[in-house]
Amino acid sequence: MAKELNFKQELTACFGKPVAENPTQAMVEAAYRHHGLAWRYLTMEVDPSDLGDAVRGARAMGFAGFNCTIPHKVAVIQHLDGLGESAALMGAVNCVVRRGSKLIGENTDGKGFVTALRELTDPTGKRVVMFGAGGAARAIGVELALAGVTHITVVNRSAKRGEELVELLANKAKMATEFVPWRSDYRVPEGIDVFVNATSIGLYPDVDARLALDVSTLRPGMVVADVIPNPPRTRLVRDAQARGCQVIDGLGMLVNQGVIGVEYWTGVRPDANVMRRALEEVFG
Ligand SMILES: NC(=O)c1ccc[n+]([C@@H]2O[C@H](COP(=O)([O-])OP(=O)(O)OC[C@H]3O[C@@H](n4cnc5c(N)ncnc54)[C@H](OP(=O)(O)O)[C@@H]3O)[C@@H](O)[C@H]2O)c1
Numbered sequence: 645m646a647k648e649l650n651f652k653q654e655l656t657a658c659f660g661k662p663v664a665e666n667p668t669q670a671m672v673e674a675a676y677r678h679h680g681l682a683w684r685y686l687t688m689e690v691d692p693s694d695l696g697d698a699v700r701g702a703r704a705m706g707f708a709g710f711n712c713t714i715p716h717k718v719a720v721i722q723h724l725d726g727l728g729e730s731a732a733l734m735g736a737v738n739c740v741v742r743r744g745s746k747l748i749g750e751n752t753d754g755k756g757f758v759t760a761l762r763e764l765t766d767p768t769g770k771r772v773v774m775f776g777a778g779g780a781a782r783a784i785g786v787e788l789a790l791a792g793v794t795h796i797t798v799v800n801r802s803a804k805r806g807e808e809l810v811e812l813l814a815n816k817a818k819m820a821t822e823f824v825p826w827r828s829d830y831r832v833p834e835g836i837d838v839f840v841n842a843t844s845i846g847l848y849p850d851v852d853a854r855l856a857l858d859v860s861t862l863r864p865g866m867v868v869a870d871v872i873p874n875p876p877r878t879r880l881v882r883d884a885q886a887r888g889c890q891v892i893d894g895l896g897m898l899v900n901q902g903v904i905g906v907e908y909w910t911g912v913r914p915d916a917n918v919m920r921r922a923l924e925e926v927f928g
Pocket of ligand 1: 753756775776777778779780781800801802803805806842843844845847871872873894895897898899901
């Protein structure tokens with residue numbers, strides 16, 4: 645008997661510019677293969693002036709969704725039909741999901757971070773110090789507030805960005821928070837449960853870059869998280885391990901935001917270990 649043939653694959657993608665070095669395709673397609681899904685994830689360079697046409701094209705071709713990365717995370721919102729709660733709070737979208745005939749913008753970066761954190765500790769009632777006030781820091785800060793963290797101290801080089809983030813967390817996410825300008829080696833105060841580096845310091849090729857941080861104030865048992873995915877074993881990760889801290893590396897956040905995105909698109913909860921191994925192969 646002839647078997648049924650189907651050459652039509654479900655489509656997902658990443659829109660960004662530059663985007664060629666973004667490893668998400670390797671991670672997501674490893675999950676599709678592992679779970680026997682006839683799906684594709686395409687890495688697409690989209691110029692800002694073409695973003696509207698790209699989204700219309702994705703609609704016309706029935707994409708199940710797509711990730712947005714630099715420089716499209718804010719600009720994409722005007723082309724969508726609605727936003728999830730944390731994307732609306734942050735004003736930034738990294739994952740678009742087709743729900744019925746609508747394209748809905750979600751932000752999975754912070755959710756991925758919180759998933760990785762929950763593997764080590766319950767965020768409820770915790771006190772956090774976070775370096776950085778850019779896109780990653782906003783996503784993490786908002787999601788930590790929604791997860792029940794009690795207090796966040798934002799430490800950032802630019803006071804303007806730091807104060808904007810603190811205002812967002814206080815006014816929109818109703819979180820107790822303060823801004824500390826980042827001048828010299830920062831000493832993590834007593835009573836802090838979680839320390840996060842959400843700056844780009846340590847990202848390849850600047851792999852030996854040192855955070856202005858007094859690492860002797862990282863105490864054993866504290867959770868220390870770094871967002872830098874490449875290389876995963878940053879100087880901060882190594883210092884924190886040497887101090888007896890519990891560590892979340894940048895792959896933890898990257899993999900978990902990918903898990904959430906794949907589940908949004910396909911309805912299948914993918915195996916995080918398969919996705920992490922795919923990234924570890926990419927980063928050698
Ligand atoms: N693991 C993941 O899943 C994941 C997801 C998203 C992003 N990331 C990573 O997160 C990092 C930040 O991304 P982003 O989108 O937030 O970037 P961004 O919006 O450009 O923000 C960069 C942040 O780093 C700070 N910074 C950069 N260089 C600095 C320096 N030399 N000294 C002091 N502060 C410095 C900036 O401070 P100023 O405000 O003072 O400029 C700002 O707070 C990137 O490395 C990215 O790869 C990881």
